[in-house]
Amino acid sequence: xxxxxxxxxxxxxxxxxxxxxxxxxxxVSTPQFFYNTSEGVKEIELGEEFDNxxxxxxxxxxWSPKENDLTVKQKxxxxxxxxxxxxxxxxMNDNKIGLAVHIHSKTSGNQKKINFGSxxxxxxxxxxxxxxxxxxxxxxxIIGMDFFMYLQDIVxxxxxxxxxxxxxxxxxxxxxxxxxxxxxxxxxxxxxxxxKNGPLWILExxxxxxxxxxxxxxxxxxxxxxxxxxxxxxxxxxxxxIRALMGDIMVQAMSMLIQQVLIIEENTLDAVDESIxxxxxxVVKYWVTTFEVDTTSLFTIMNSLRRRLDHEMLxxx
Amino acid sequence: MINWESIIYEINKASKDFEKxxxxxxxxxxxxxxxxxxxxxxxxxxARDEIFEKHNLDNANKLDYSFDLLFGLEVYQIxxxxxxxxxxxxxxxxxxxxxxxxxxxxxxxxxxxxxADHYYKITKRIWLKTIWWYIHLSWRGxxxxxxxxxxxxxxxxxxxxxxxxxxxxxxxxxxxxxxxYTNYEDKSRDLFxxxxxxxxxxxxTISPExxxxxxxxxxxxxxxxxx
Numbered sequence: 001x002x003x004x005x006x007x008x009x010x011x012x013x014x015x016x017x018x019x020x021x022x023x024x025x026x027x028v029s030t031p032q033f034f035y036n037t038s039e040g041v042k043e044i045e046l047g048e049e050f051d052n053x054x055x056x057x058x059x060x061x062x063w064s065p066k067e068n069d070l071t072v073k074q075k076x077x078x079x080x081x082x083x084x085x086x087x088x089x090x091x092m093n094d095n096k097i098g099l100a101v102h103i104h105s106k107t108s109g110n111q112k113k114i115n116f117g118s119x120x121x122x123x124x125x126x127x128x129x130x131x132x133x134x135x136x137x138x139x140x141x142i143i144g145m146d147f148f149m150y151l152q153d154i155v156x157x158x159x160x161x162x163x164x165x166x167x168x169x170x171x172x173x174x175x176x177x178x179x180x181x182x183x184x185x186x187x188x189x190x191x192x193x194x195x196k197n198g199p200l201w202i203l204e205x206x207x208x209x210x211x212x213x214x215x216x217x218x219x220x221x222x223x224x225x226x227x228x229x230x231x232x233x234x235x236x237x238x239x240x241x242i243r244a245l246m247g248d249i250m251v252q253a254m255s256m257l258i259q260q261v262l263i264i265e266e267n268t269l270d271a272v273d274e275s276i277x278x279x280x281x282x283v284v285k286y287w288v289t290t291f292e293v294d295t296t297s298l299f300t301i302m303n304s305l306r307r308r309l310d311h312e313m314l315x316x317x
Numbered sequence: 318m319i320n321w322e323s324i325i326y327e328i329n330k331a332s333k334d335f336e337k338x339x340x341x342x343x344x345x346x347x348x349x350x351x352x353x354x355x356x357x358x359x360x361x362x363x364a365r366d367e368i369f370e371k372h373n374l375d376n377a378n379k380l381d382y383s384f385d386l387l388f389g390l391e392v393y394q395i396x397x398x399x400x401x402x403x404x405x406x407x408x409x410x411x412x413x414x415x416x417x418x419x420x421x422x423x424x425x426x427x428x429x430x431x432x433a434d435h436y437y438k439i440t441k442r443i444w445l446k447t448i449w450w451y452i453h454l455s456w457r458g459x460x461x462x463x464x465x466x467x468x469x470x471x472x473x474x475x476x477x478x479x480x481x482x483x484x485x486x487x488x489x490x491x492x493x494x495x496x497x498y499t500n501y502e503d504k505s506r507d508l509f510x511x512x513x514x515x516x517x518x519x520x521x522t523i524s525p526e527x528x529x530x531x532x533x534x535x536x537x538x539x540x541x542x543x544x
Contacts, residue, residue, distance in 0.1 A: 100527055270521075
């Protein structure tokens with residue numbers, strides 16, 4: 001039996017972990033992205049090492065959230081689905097495992113969960129195709145899509161199995177996609193200062209209470225030195241190297257803030273007061289949730305953020 | 318045709334224009350929106366005038382929830398696909414600031430005098446934005462049915478519902494929530510607050526669409542547990 005601890009809950013039933021995923025031969029294809037144009041359906045060409053963060057305009061400068069829709073497709077294959085069922089699986093033989101996606105976007109003001117397929121106990125290889133369309137002129141900012149499995153139908157159960165329809169069965173998400181539609185995420189306030197021979201950038205913490213103070217430049221000051229030799233280049237953002245540098249500054253700044261708020265000041269993410277949507281803690285929570293940051297230590301924070309954002313930061317030529 | 322995408326109106330600009338607003342005896346000045354907004358302004362003023370006349374609000378000391386609801390319903394109908402007002406536009410705070418300060422500051426003033434928070438300063442408190450989203454998250458498909466389920470609520474209801482954007486509003490679930498809420502007596506508004514707090518906690522692990530009974534069952538359970 002696996003004891004799984006996440007956020008503030010402990011689930012006392014067996015879930016699909018990485019071993020079971022391997023045994024069941026569950027594979028997720030590289031996603032595909034399409035949109036409609038007057039000349040028909042166009043596919044957005046992805047790079048060879050697509051890392052599940054799609055900053056659309058980086059790949060296709062003609063796509064615009066206002067003028068174009070966006071279709072997302074992804075294929076889920078189960079080579080040995082029967083591994084998931086029975087006494088040694090996560091649910092009994094005649095039950096049904098559902099495939100669902102959690103689509104969420106604070107910037108688009110919407111979230112929902114959709115079932116897009118089922119998995120039953122069978123010796124055959126199974127394939128489920130996911131497809132979803134975002135209408136044109138509907139989305140803004142950043143959209144997250146998290147794919148998972150859940151208990152869809154129960155006929156028989158065991159004490160160590162999930163016993164209610166809707167209970168999550170995959171310990172980790174099967175796949176996560178981040179789609180950046182407007183090219184910039186949660187706006188990070190950046191100011192400028194003037195210090196001859198000074199550093200390119202500094203980050204200042206000025207807040208008293210992360211749960212109440214607003215995420216703006218009076219409380220969080222990321223500041224660029226206008227007389228630093230690299231300042232003009234950073235502002236221009238013309239080369240991959242410069243964009244990577246700016247991106248890394250953002251990763252370092254976000255990491256320091258997350259570390260300060262969660263590890264040093266020991267705030268917890270569920271202490272977010274939902275009525276203050278742009279408090280420092282609320283913004284940290286948004287980053288941690290959207291970019292799936294591992295908040296164990298400063299090192300894991302930085303590494304998990306870099307994994308998520310590094311490719312996006314390079315930008316397109 | 319209004320080009321919503323071209324509106325750039327961040328907080329600093331909003332603040333400067335807000336400072337210039339002056340209250341005269343029968344008007345607010347200056348009101349000089351871009352040409353394409355003049356017709357919209359006229360429609361909104363007309364809607365406001367009709368509400369004032371029908372409900373005798375000229376003599377009211379202070380406008381309150383009933384104006385939020387009535388005007389909100391009109392705003393929701395006016396801001397629709399006909400003028401290309403889409404979800405993408407509704408999630409743009411620049412647009413709400415621009416509308417509040419440059420297009421109908423007089424209407425906002427009648428509700429909140431010159432309280433900057435409700436024009437631009439606190440984005441989740443921009444009055445026009447909050448009433449649009451309140452109606453959007455409660456919409457029953459038409460004005461009349463929506464009015465019926467919302468008429469007994471209060472400004473606290475709007476606050477509780479709209480000021481919890483989290484990682485995105487759960488639109489379908491909220492619409493069901495506002496519908497089922499009418500089945501309960503809740504003068505103190507405590508039940509509503511409790512239900513929403515419970516919802517925030519439950520959403521961490523439960524999917525309203527996927528449980529037995531779906532969204533309907535989920536919401537029913539929420540109220541029954543919270544009451």
